[in-house]
Amino acid sequence: MGRTSHVREKLLEVAFQMIWDHSYGGVSVDQICARADVNKGSFYHYFGSKAELVVAAYEEHWNQRRPELDRLFSAQVPPLERLTKWCESTYERQKEKARKYGHVCGCPYGSIGGEIATQDDRIRAKAEELIARGMKYVETAIAEAQRDRSLPSGDAKRLAEQVYSYVLGAMLRARIENDVEVLRNLAPTVMAIIGARNPAVATA
Amino acid sequence: MGRTSHVREKLLEVAFQMIWDHSYGGVSVDQICARADVNKGSFYHYFGSKAELVVAAYEEHWNQRRPELDRLFSAQVPPLERLTKWCESTYERQKEKARKYGHVCGCPYGSIGGEIATQDDRIRAKAEELIARGMKYVETAIAEAQRDRSLPSGDAKRLAEQVYSYVLGAMLRARIENDVEVLRNLAPTVMAIIGARNPAVATA
DNA sequence: AAATTATTTGACCGACCGGTCAAGCTCATC
DNA sequence: GATGAGCTTGACCGGTCGGTCAAATAATTT
Structure with missing residues (x-):
């Protein structure tokens, strides 16, 4: 096949989905191989090890997810609306995942x-990195909302961390x-959390 | 020794600490036995199984933790102050744990x-149950604050869930x-999150 | 003190874990 | 069409997993 064998990609995809669905310790290399139909x-x-595969799989998942996040946090959209749409898409995404896998999978x-x-x-560092990348979208939206006065001024980075903590906790x-x-x-x-005056109106 | 052998209690204690420190899948029955000095x-x-031990260990941990929570959320303390003190104690507790174990352990x-x-x-159901028990303290404090007008009225249960999500996410x-x-x-x-007018003053 | 029960011991089980390897196969390049 | 690098195959490795068991021992009851 192509230069980058589809085998590698299949392993990345299968490993990510299985581990998301269950857990790192709960999914074995044998199981991943069986599901990916790979020896x-x-x-x-x-891959040199299970851990190495997993780091690559999570990075790959981010790359596939990024366009959707870029779209949600597009500069075309008013900053506070980006956040509400992001919240809604989180709900919808988890709902579909739950339907497909039979249970809620979380972040x-x-x-x-x-x-x-x-x-x-x-793996710890990769998870931290991916979470930080997600937080960056939130931070940028908050900072922009503060600049255009749809939010009172404040430390956008800290607020983004708080928002992300809340969403992470809700997913858990x-x-x-x-x-x-x-x-x-x-x-x-x-x-x-970010200090929007009237939460109900922000969606409109 | 006594009727309830100290062996059982030692296993509960050791298992809880090791799993909190690492993870369920990352700690084996052999390791728990070795550390507890038990065959x-x-x-x-x-215990009939590793899972059964863990369920009992987490229930036991709750029982040991409860007096401290009862103290923090004592009716002697103004409701909003209960929440700030709870937040501070969470920080202190994690800081000490981190010092002792070499890394932050989370919830x-x-x-x-x-x-x-x-x-x-x-195990899932037990974790859910223990989280629900913790949320109950927060809910009660919020409801009481609403009753004595230190908070605007609102759905105390939902607010407690949101508060707990935030704290859980921050711990993660x-x-x-x-x-x-x-x-x-x-x-x-x-x-x-709970709508206190002036966050800075609420501690005083 | 005999009989019964609760507890301890450590060897043992098959299954599975992450990981290795030598041998073959495929295929582009010369 | 020979060469050699990239990839696949499946058997294989030692170690560890959760869990079992029969026999020994300690504690309790009769």
Whole structure:
């Protein structure tokens, strides 16, 4: 096939989905290989270890996810509306995932990060990095809203961290409670955190 | 020794600490037994499985933690002050844990819940239950603050869920980023979420 | 003190873990 | 069409996993 074998890509995709669905420790290399229809020897031709595969898989997932985030946080959209749309898309995305997999999966970066934070520093650092990239979108939107006076001035970076903490926590709760409805109305709380005067109006 | 052998209690304590420090999948029954200085056969005399031990260990941890929560949320303390003190104690507790274990450990219930939510329903349900118990303290404080007009009226249960989501998310971030400072100023954001007029004053 | 029960011991189990490897196959290049 | 690099194959490795068990021992009841 092509220069970059589809085998490698298949492993990245399958590994990410299986680990998101279950957990890092709960998914074995054998299972990943079986699902990807790849021999174990091939696996270790492309990746030096399970951890290395996982780091690559999460980076790859980010790359596939990025266009959607760029669209949601497009400069074409008023900054506060970016945030509400992001909240809504989070809910919708989790709802579809839950329908397809039979249970709520939560934030993939948060889940794997929390699981192996104290055990594998490369995976920990990758999770931290991906979360920071997501926070950057939120920070930029907040800073812009402050500049155009739709928000009172404040430390946009700190506010973005708080917003992201809230959303991460809600995703974790949704996973643990296996209830996607936990994520149904994230936006008003996000607005309260960043100090928007009238949460209800911000969506309009 | 006593009727309830200290062996059982030692296993509960050791298992909880090791799993909080690492993860469910990252700690083996053999390791727990070694650390508790107990033979594997004894382990399976007291507990039917690793999962059963863990459920009991988390319940036991709650029981040990409860007096401290009762104290923090004592009716003797004004309701909003309960929340700020709870935030501060969360920070202090994590800081000490981090000092002792060499890294930030985050919320034990959130960590194990997120890890095995989709793999073992008994552990998942226990994590959900313990989180719900914690939320109840927050809900009660919010409801009381609303009653005595230090907060505008609102759905105390929903607000408590939002507060708890935020704190859970911050604990998760602190674990992933291995930085306890993430948890340093939880209270102002909590105040913003529940609609306290002047976050800065609420501590006084 | 005999009988019964609770607890401890450590060897043992098959399954599975992450990872290795030598041998073959495929295919572009010369 | 020979060469050699890239890729695939599947058997194989030692170690560890959660869990079992029969026999020994300690504690309790009769």
